[in-house]
Amino acid sequence: MKSTAHLFTEQARAALADDSLQAALRRAKSGFIDKRAAAIAAFPDFDGLRERGRRIKDHTLAHLDHYLERFADAVEACGGHVHWARDADEARRAVLDICQRAQARSVIKGKTMVGEEIGINGALEQAGLEVVETDLGEYIIQLAKEPPSHIIAPAVHKTRAQICQLFAEHHGSTAALREAPELVAEARAILREKFLAADVGITGGNFLVAETGTVVLVTNEGNGDLSLTLPRVHIVLAGIEKLVPTLDDAATMVRLLARSATGQEISTYTTFVTGPRRANEPEGPDEYHVVLLDNGRARMLADEFREMLRCIRCGACLNHCPVYSAIGGHAYGWVYPGPMGSVLTPQFIGLDGTKDLPNACTLNGRCQDVCPVKIPLPGLLRRLRDLQFERRIIRGPQRWALRLWGWVARRPRLYHRLTALAARFAPRGAARRLPLDPGWTRSRDFPLPKGRTFKSAWQERQRQENGHG
Amino acid sequence: MSVNTGGPRVGLFVTCLVDLLRPNVGFAAVKLLEDAGCRVEVPGGLTCCGQPAYNSGDLTDARALAKQTIQALESCDYVVLPSGSCAGMLRLYPELFAAEPAWQSRAQQLAERSYELTSFLVDVLHWDAVEAEFPASATYHDACSGLRQLGVKRQPRQLLDKVSGLELREMRDTEVCCGFGGTFCVKYPDISTRMVDDKIANIAETGAQAVLAGELGCLLNIAGRLRRQGSPVRAYHVAEVLAGMTDDGIGGEEA
Ligand code: SF4
Numbered sequence: 001m002k003s004t005a006h007l008f009t010e011q012a013r014a015a016l017a018d019d020s021l022q023a024a025l026r027r028a029k030s031g032f033i034d035k036r037a038a039a040i041a042a043f044p045d046f047d048g049l050r051e052r053g054r055r056i057k058d059h060t061l062a063h064l065d066h067y068l069e070r071f072a073d074a075v076e077a078c079g080g081h082v083h084w085a086r087d088a089d090e091a092r093r094a095v096l097d098i099c100q101r102a103q104a105r106s107v108i109k110g111k112t113m114v115g116e117e118i119g120i121n122g123a124l125e126q127a128g129l130e131v132v133e134t135d136l137g138e139y140i141i142q143l144a145k146e147p148p149s150h151i152i153a154p155a156v157h158k159t160r161a162q163i164c165q166l167f168a169e170h171h172g173s174t175a176a177l178r179e180a181p182e183l184v185a186e187a188r189a190i191l192r193e194k195f196l197a198a199d200v201g202i203t204g205g206n207f208l209v210a211e212t213g214t215v216v217l218v219t220n221e222g223n224g225d226l227s228l229t230l231p232r233v234h235i236v237l238a239g240i241e242k243l244v245p246t247l248d249d250a251a252t253m254v255r256l257l258a259r260s261a262t263g264q265e266i267s268t269y270t271t272f273v274t275g276p277r278r279a280n281e282p283e284g285p286d287e288y289h290v291v292l293l294d295n296g297r298a299r300m301l302a303d304e305f306r307e308m309l310r311c312i313r314c315g316a317c318l319n320h321c322p323v324y325s326a327i328g329g330h331a332y333g334w335v336y337p338g339p340m341g342s343v344l345t346p347q348f349i350g351l352d353g354t355k356d357l358p359n360a361c362t363l364n365g366r367c368q369d370v371c372p373v374k375i376p377l378p379g380l381l382r383r384l385r386d387l388q389f390e391r392r393i394i395r396g397p398q399r400w401a402l403r404l405w406g407w408v409a410r411r412p413r414l415y416h417r418l419t420a421l422a423a424r425f426a427p428r429g430a431a432r433r434l435p436l437d438p439g440w441t442r443s444r445d446f447p448l449p450k451g452r453t454f455k456s457a458w459q460e461r462q463r464q465e466n467g468h469g
Numbered sequence: 470m471s472v473n474t475g476g477p478r479v480g481l482f483v484t485c486l487v488d489l490l491r492p493n494v495g496f497a498a499v500k501l502l503e504d505a506g507c508r509v510e511v512p513g514g515l516t517c518c519g520q521p522a523y524n525s526g527d528l529t530d531a532r533a534l535a536k537q538t539i540q541a542l543e544s545c546d547y548v549v550l551p552s553g554s555c556a557g558m559l560r561l562y563p564e565l566f567a568a569e570p571a572w573q574s575r576a577q578q579l580a581e582r583s584y585e586l587t588s589f590l591v592d593v594l595h596w597d598a599v600e601a602e603f604p605a606s607a608t609y610h611d612a613c614s615g616l617r618q619l620g621v622k623r624q625p626r627q628l629l630d631k632v633s634g635l636e637l638r639e640m641r642d643t644e645v646c647c648g649f650g651g652t653f654c655v656k657y658p659d660i661s662t663r664m665v666d667d668k669i670a671n672i673a674e675t676g677a678q679a680v681l682a683g684e685l686g687c688l689l690n691i692a693g694r695l696r697r698q699g700s701p702v703r704a705y706h707v708a709e710v711l712a713g714m715t716d717d718g719i720g721g722e723e724a
């Protein structure tokens with residue numbers, strides 16, 4: 001996917017002015033937040049569970065090479081194949097090779113963010129394969145030719161009216177406004193056909209279990225299960241950070257994930273996939289592949305962004321981010337939006353084209369509070385700001401204003417003289433316009449100083465008290 | 470001068486925004502601390518805690534300002550700030566000096582003695598003998614740093630409960646950011662405006678006559694937007710209400 005993160009400001013402005021997007025976002029936001037809150041209130045010690053989740057991930061990351069090897073051995077022992085991809089290109093080629101060797105013509109996909117990260121759909125289509133998304137949200141945005149705007153609810157930015165319109169265009173059904181169940185039934189009927197005809201099924205993997213080589217897949221529509229049981233070939237696409245040591249650990253993570261993502265105790269379908277179909281099994285693929293993607297993750301493992309690799313892609317940080325809820329996911333311009341995306345995108349595509357992402361955040365800290373694996377997202381965003389400043393990616397007036405202010409603030413006598421002057425000569429009341437103001441007074445008055453600074457008034461009060469004392 | 474000569478020596482750090490834009494908050498803090506039995510000092514040599522530099526990646530200036538602040542406040546028993554985010558900044562100073570152990574331990578000592586005003590009064594002094602009157606309804610906005618970094622939530626409410634005439638009406642999403650975010654509000658004014666509009670809608674929904682908070686930055690943002698919309702809702706720092714030192718609110722005309 002080509003990034004438009006460098007157009008963040010314009011995209012955010014357009015999003016704020018888009019009424020149907022705003023309607024969709026408002027509806028989604030309270031739904032996610034309330035459901036999560038209820039699920040967590042019903043769990044005796046959610047913070048303890050978060051702490052366990054954090055430890056499991058930290059431990060795995062500290063010994064990632066070991067667990068990756070164990071996982072790969074276990075997958076091969078069950079008759080599956082593991083492919084290591086250093087970057088997006090290698091991952092695309094691995095998938096294409098598998099499809100071509102299997103002489104596949106059609107591919108069905110369950111939801112995979114790694115698939116978005118490497119742009120797998122485009123690559124397969126270019127090679128002449130038909131690709132059909134089977135997650136309803138993904139299917140909707142595939143019809144709309146749009147990228148996902150949320151990591152667990154890819155079409156959350158679409159209103160029901162827009163979906164009816166899309167279905168009418170593509171299915172030839174009525175464009176009248178219809179209820180959700182009817183739309184789901186219509187999509188299901190069409191997808192059924194595709195499921196049955198597909199040669200290859202591609203899914204993501206929520207957790208990869210090192211001890212057994214099991215891939216844990218979490219969905220609410222069962223499309224993941226169909227994608228892996230019906231086609232001849234099943235390919236799992238996953239980042240190397242998805243490892244957990246044991247099945248027990250996977251269970252802990254699933255409990256965290258479902259509650260944080262959708263406020264469920266457990267997702268409707270939680271599937272454990274271990275290798276291709278065995279002789280005595282009625283269903284399952286003949287061929288089974290796991291493509292493990294690095295794409296910068298190993299580098300993060302070694303640097304100060306390691307904690308970000310704990311992320312289990314639950315989307316809670318998006319749902320609770322007031323900036324995300326105001327502008328939606330597309331404004332961020334690449335695969336991963338919201339707080340987690342603002343940390344990840346610069347890792348994957350560089351600091352230069354992503355200048356706004358770490359800055360478009362008030363550091364309010366709500367994301368960190370809800371993150372099931374306690375990732376210090378604001379701290380990581382702040383660290384990215386340090387790097388931007390260090391590498392002079394932040395330049396021009398912004399940099400000079402900051403340095404000048406710092407220079408004055410480091411000279412208390414000068415500082416207090418200047419502020420006293422400003423207070424004395426500023427007009428009274430509140431300003432509707434300020435000189436050199438990049439943005440405050442467009443929508444807000446600026447309350448002006450009232451004749452004296454605290455410092456000068458205090459000094460005078462001290463003098464008077466001492467004089468009388 | 471106060472008669473409470475036996476109380477703790479408290480260094481009041483009047484934050485840069487309060488110093489320049491709302492000195493009344495500083496005087497209200499002095500009054501509250503003196504009422505609570507403290508000997509209040511306002512040390513010289515202070516300007517700003519360095520938060521804008523720290524949050525913008527300018528660590529050189531952030532460290533220099535941290536050192537300046539540490540030196541100015543080293544002799545106080547406690548350091549109190551009428552701002553959760555600035556108190557939070559002082560608590561973060563040790564992180565700035567990973568490469569300078571001597572400064573790190575000085576920063577650590579300061580961090581351990583630094584408090585946000587309402588939390589200092591309630592949690593450290595166990596004082597809530599507020600004597601003030603505010604005959605109006607008000608709603609309280611939980612500013613982010615105070616809330617999440619320092620756990621300031623119950624303390625201002627416990628104190629406001631003692632203000633006679635005040636009726637506190639909680640608003641929806643009181644813990645959601647108002648869109649100030651330091652330099653955020655000038656770098657991304659459109660997003661910031663949308664966030665403050667949400668906040669103001671929640672304030673309006675309570676029907677309260679005033680909005681209070683413990684963070685002047687947020688209050689400037691909220692008050693600035695209220696004024697622009699011609700709203701009659703007034704904005705005050707919580708210290709002003711607790712000290713009984715209210716005028717016509719932040720951004721108002723009264724001098
Ligand atoms: S950063 Fe945390 S809250 Fe956000 S998606 Fe990842 S795990 Fe979920």
